[in-house]
Amino acid sequence: MHINDYPQLEINPVSGPLTGQVILPGSKSLTNRALLIAALAAGESRLNGVLSSDDTLYMAAALREMGVEITNHDATTLMVRASGKLKAPDKPLFLGNAGTATRFLTAAVVLADGEVVVDGDEHMRKRPILPLVKALQSLGIDVSAPTGCPPVTVKGTGRFDGQVVEVDANLSSQYVSALLILAACGTHPVEVRLKGTGIGARGYIDLTLGAMQAFGAQVSTPSEGVWRVEPTGYSAATYDVEPDASACTYLWAAEVLTGGDITYQMDTSALTQPDAASRDLIRAFPNMPAVIDGSQIQDSIPTLAVLAAFNNNPVRFVGIANLRVKECDRTAALSQGLNRILEGLAHEDGDDLIVHSDPALKGQTLPAVIDTFNDHRIAMSFALAGLMIHGIVIDNPACVSKTFPEYWNVLSSLGVSFKGTD
Structure with missing residues (x-):
């Protein structure tokens, strides 16, 4: 069965850095x-x-x-x-x-x-x-x-x-x-x-x-x-058409989480799309800023929010009111998913999202089924948590086909393994 065909997909945590070459999808x-x-x-x-x-x-x-x-x-x-x-x-x-x-x-x-x-x-x-x-x-x-x-x-x-x-x-x-x-x-x-x-x-x-x-x-x-x-x-x-900067954010985050080294078909610092600005924020991990204005990098916020769960200090995301009218209410979906992993890991404050951060999450077993709300960005971002934590299950993994159909195969090519459930 193809990875995308499973109703649910459990991510197996990685034991070392993710390395390899990736051909990014077009924007x-x-x-x-x-x-x-x-x-x-x-x-x-x-x-x-x-x-x-x-x-x-x-x-x-x-x-x-x-x-x-x-x-x-x-x-x-x-x-x-x-x-x-x-x-x-x-x-x-x-x-x-x-x-x-x-x-x-x-x-x-x-x-x-x-x-x-x-x-x-x-x-x-x-x-x-x-x-x-x-x-x-x-x-x-x-x-x-x-x-x-x-x-x-x-x-x-x-x-x-x-x-x-x-x-x-x-x-x-x-x-x-x-x-x-x-x-x-x-x-x-x-x-x-x-x-x-x-x-x-x-x-x-x-x-x-x-x-x-x-x-x-x-x-x-x-x-x-x-x-x-x-x-x-x-x-x-x-x-x-240049490669997709929003898709690239998941791989940049996977690199910093695992200490990996992923190469691409181009110098990704040359990407011109708005989400390319998140590259510096991701590279600041595990010392991401205490406040991140997401107004101009909206599609990067799910990536940054899940990454922030492992940061050294809490992160408040502001300027993200528009996330409530995306494919789903992404602010609510992110808060819910993070709290399924560990109660109190995130909360909503008006339209802001606060991620409380806990570097000790790495290596723990915290079983959680992530409701993706059929939103590709929720699925792809929470896969990052599964690289570090045992028991993370992504519901409806096929929803990544909206913008990155090969996402699971790309992670697999870098050494990530999965358990599919029928």
């Missing part, structure tokens, strides 16, 4: 940006180093349903052939719990001529999208989401004429990115303006702008929190 964030932008570009684009995971497969499937031809040149290279226009699909677009794909497509399907329903699974139907819906409505677009979450119904006309849009990005920077990608396909220049000062993970907007510009978009920033996008459309291009 989910960049793969989905490149897929969508290439689909809006007339001609044939080549995407190198892409990630093949649940989230990116949902995006690709939705684009195919709207008339885009996407083929595999090899395992990590996609060819995207598009007319520059989208056609209304014959049925609702189902995107699972892929937040990036859902939000980006909610804006992009404005360019389809006809009604498009953007939907997801029961988890996605609890994730807010109303700020993006309101922003699109202000552009004169007929869009509705009665619950404030998917499903979203968009009545597209193949174009839009609005020129100024404000968006509240306090819950997610993806709302801004969705509007920026759409804006290049307008009939006039479009100003995307940030409403207020709050924004989740601002660095991801830089990733969006870089991907847009690689396909010919022209964007300027007349003032802080304002982006002016010219109506250039997009041109087919060759685009290289």
Whole structure:
């Protein structure tokens, strides 16, 4: 039976440093940006180093349903052939719990001529999208989401004429990115303006702008929190997707926990995604800072929180309110999981998470079944605890397929062993 096929997976603690070479998966964030932008570009684009995971497969499937031809040149290279226009699909677009794909497509399907329903699974139907819906409505677009979450119904006309849009990005920077990608396909220049000062993970907007510009978009920033996008459309291009920094955090943490030495296909200090900033925090272990602001490294927080359990001193995570509206309430899931390992190991203080830290956890037997809440990042981060503690069982290990399908195999290649339960 394949590792991912087991309903539960017990991690066997390691007896020495983890060493070996790992080929990191491509960035989910960049793969989905490149897929969508290439689909809006007339001609044939080549995407190198892409990630093949649940989230990116949902995006690709939705684009195919709207008339885009996407083929595999090899395992990590996609060819995207598009007319520059989208056609209304014959049925609702189902995107699972892929937040990036859902939000980006909610804006992009404005360019389809006809009604498009953007939907997801029961988890996605609890994730807010109303700020993006309101922003699109202000552009004169007929869009509705009665619950404030998917499903979203968009009545597209193949174009839009609005020129100024404000968006509240306090819950997610993806709302801004969705509007920026759409804006290049307008009939006039479009100003995307940030409403207020709050924004989740601002660095991801830089990733969006870089991907847009690689396909010919022209964007300027007349003032802080304002982006002016010219109506250039997009041109087919060759685009290289860099390895996934969020995935890399688990391996960086495994290195410092075990005293290991893992090599990668590139110098990971050169990664440009926001979560790359967590590298220095991880390298500070076992003397991580007493307070860590997670506002710009949100996807790294599960990794850092589990690592903090073994730190010399307690760590308070602040700026993480948005973790409550991810694939699950990650703050609650982290607190619950850590307390299953040892009662009192963590607690929530408002939207902050405090991990009380106990270096003596290493080598102990503390049986705990970790509820992953079907969240890939909860599963992958708590596997780190299993490297040090006997009895850590990950429920639903297959959920890692959302962004890192080979995660368990990668750990196995480094010397980690498992016990699967049927």
